[in-house]
Amino acid sequence: MNEAADWAPDWAQAPAGWDWLAQDEDGRWFWYRTEPIAGFGGGVWRSNSRNQQYAGQGQSNPAWAESLCRRDQ
Template identity: 45%
Template sequence: MNTPPDNLPDWAAWLAQDADGAWWCYEAEPNQHDTGWYENEVGRLAKAGQGAPNPGWRASLVRLPAAG
């Protein structure tokens, strides 16, 4: 199982995993491409961790609860 990473940046609003298992956090909702997610030219992004390859990566995008 690919467990989402902990300790995400305060600005992270979205979390998603690519097909290769890489977890990424995004400030703005990312776009989908052939094997993962990419930033939409607004907001920040950061690699959040590495898990096992995920054939169900398309279902991994989640909106994180607002901080505070």
């Protein structure tokens, strides 16, 4: 198992009220305050810059569009 490829940010590190997490194709993870939209032309999730915050770097992910998850409510 490649642990680096499977790495994802820990929800304990998410800012309060930031209930979405997604990974861009280049491996960067971001927290989102509002649900982002997949930008297929660039391999990134899109949201107003005030509603996204860098969460960490993982391996590049060709299945990035499947990475969006919501914090358990």
